[in-house]
Amino acid sequence: MTTPLLSLRDIKKNFGSAQAVAGVTMDIHRNEFFALLGASGSGKTTLLRMLAGFEAPSGGDILLEGASIAAMPPNKRPVNLMFQSYALFPHMTVAQNIAYGLEMDRLAKAEIKSRVSEILEVIQLGHLGGRKPDQLSGGQRQRVALARALVKRPKVLLLDEPLGALDKKLRSEMQLELKRLQHEFGITFIVVTHDQEEALVMADRVAIMKDGALLQVGTPREIYEYPETRFAADFIGVMNFLPVSVASGGYQGKEGPLIRAADAPELAGGSAAVAAIRPERLGVETQGENSLAGEITDIAYHGLDLLLHVKTPLAETPVISRLTADVAERLSPQVGQRITLGWSARDTRIFPA
Numbered sequence: 001m002t003t004p005l006l007s008l009r010d011i012k013k014n015f016g017s018a019q020a021v022a023g024v025t026m027d028i029h030r031n032e033f034f035a036l037l038g039a040s041g042s043g044k045t046t047l048l049r050m051l052a053g054f055e056a057p058s059g060g061d062i063l064l065e066g067a068s069i070a071a072m073p074p075n076k077r078p079v080n081l082m083f084q085s086y087a088l089f090p091h092m093t094v095a096q097n098i099a100y101g102l103e104m105d106r107l108a109k110a111e112i113k114s115r116v117s118e119i120l121e122v123i124q125l126g127h128l129g130g131r132k133p134d135q136l137s138g139g140q141r142q143r144v145a146l147a148r149a150l151v152k153r154p155k156v157l158l159l160d161e162p163l164g165a166l167d168k169k170l171r172s173e174m175q176l177e178l179k180r181l182q183h184e185f186g187i188t189f190i191v192v193t194h195d196q197e198e199a200l201v202m203a204d205r206v207a208i209m210k211d212g213a214l215l216q217v218g219t220p221r222e223i224y225e226y227p228e229t230r231f232a233a234d235f236i237g238v239m240n241f242l243p244v245s246v247a248s249g250g251y252q253g254k255e256g257p258l259i260r261a262a263d264a265p266e267l268a269g270g271s272a273a274v275a276a277i278r279p280e281r282l283g284v285e286t287q288g289e290n291s292l293a294g295e296i297t298d299i300a301y302h303g304l305d306l307l308l309h310v311k312t313p314l315a316e317t318p319v320i321s322r323l324t325a326d327v328a329e330r331l332s333p334q335v336g337q338r339i340t341l342g343w344s345a346r347d348t349r350i351f352p353a
């Protein structure tokens with residue numbers, strides 16, 4: 001086993017009587033693109049600030065390559081934090097903004113010059129080094145802020161909602177750009193986001209935070225396909241929830257067939273539970289252990305796929321079935337049509353109600 005780059009050991013932070021971070025334990029590895037995902041107020045920024053050294057933990061320890069950095073001042077840590085607001089110096093050019101941190105570190109002039117021009121190329125702003133921040137677009141300013149953080153070649157780059165100020169299209173471009181830069185520089189990235197889609201797209205691993213605590217850590221696929229809690233199942237992507245009770249050999253809704261689930265948790269017979277199924281697993285033609293009849297109440301077009309809203313005897317709210325464009329074209333579903341949805345026991349998650 002190699003030593004993790006960063007180890008968080010039961011890290012806590014209290015502000016007065018309020019607990020912002022409630023004992024987080026996890027490891028982050030070299031060259032990982034790691035996302036901290038959670039709703040506003042879940043403690044993401046506070047956790048990041050403790051890693052950077054701007055906030056002292058109320059308890060626990062932070063190890064870097066096995067040694068505690070809890071008492072190390074921020075400027076001694078090989079960790080760089082890119083702030084939520086880019087905080088570029090308005091009176092300095094792009095190149096001066098990027099060079100600033102290196103000058104503070106008293107690097108040789110020639111070294112600074114070559115590093116700055118190298119990074120300007122990497123972020124594709126080689127031609128704009130002489131501009132001031134207010135002469136740049138939002139996306140360009142974002143790149144400069146990133147360059148300024150990367151140019152110092154930290155072991156870990158912390159990014160707090162780095163794409164929060166960008167519009168949707170630019171955001172998805174920059175998500176790929178961030179991945180490219182992380183790969184190119186071989187620096188560990190820890191990115192805070194409240195956007196679950198962004199976390200899944202960018203990260204090697206995602207940590208879901210809620211109320212200062214860690215709910216689940218895993219690859220995007222693990223988080224999406226195997227949420228460990230109902231909260232995670234609901235927070236990530238779209239999920240159908242069917243109220244059921246635990247029966248012999250399966251799960252019984254208020255009407256309709258027994259629902260079967262593989263790998264379900266042990267729950268007491270008769271107790272209330274929910275069955276959770278992703279829309280793309282709920283197919284009109286899907287073969288599986290489960291089938292459920294219903295009526296199409298609405299059809300929503302989403303370009304590559306079609307969302308069917310299907311009223312079933314199992315729940316008040318219609319379930320959502322996602323069909324790919326080719327399947328939808330073949331079936332040409334109509335509102336009012338009665339259909340049977342099918343899905344596999346393997347694709348059914350069960351949570352206690």
Ligand SMILES: Nc1ncnc2c1ncn2[C@@H]1O[C@H](COP(=O)(O)OP(=O)(O)O)[C@@H](O)[C@H]1O
Pocket residue numbers: 015018019020038039040041042043044045046047
């Ligand atoms: N300096 C502070 N003083 C008091 N409370 C704070 C301070 N910073 C954060 N908090 C509180 O800690 C909780 C977590 O905040 P934060 O880490 O900013 O969450 P997030 O970044 O996930 O939105 C919130 O309830 C917030 O109000």
Ligand SMILES: [Mg+2]
Pocket residue numbers: 044045046160
């Ligand atoms: Mg925050």
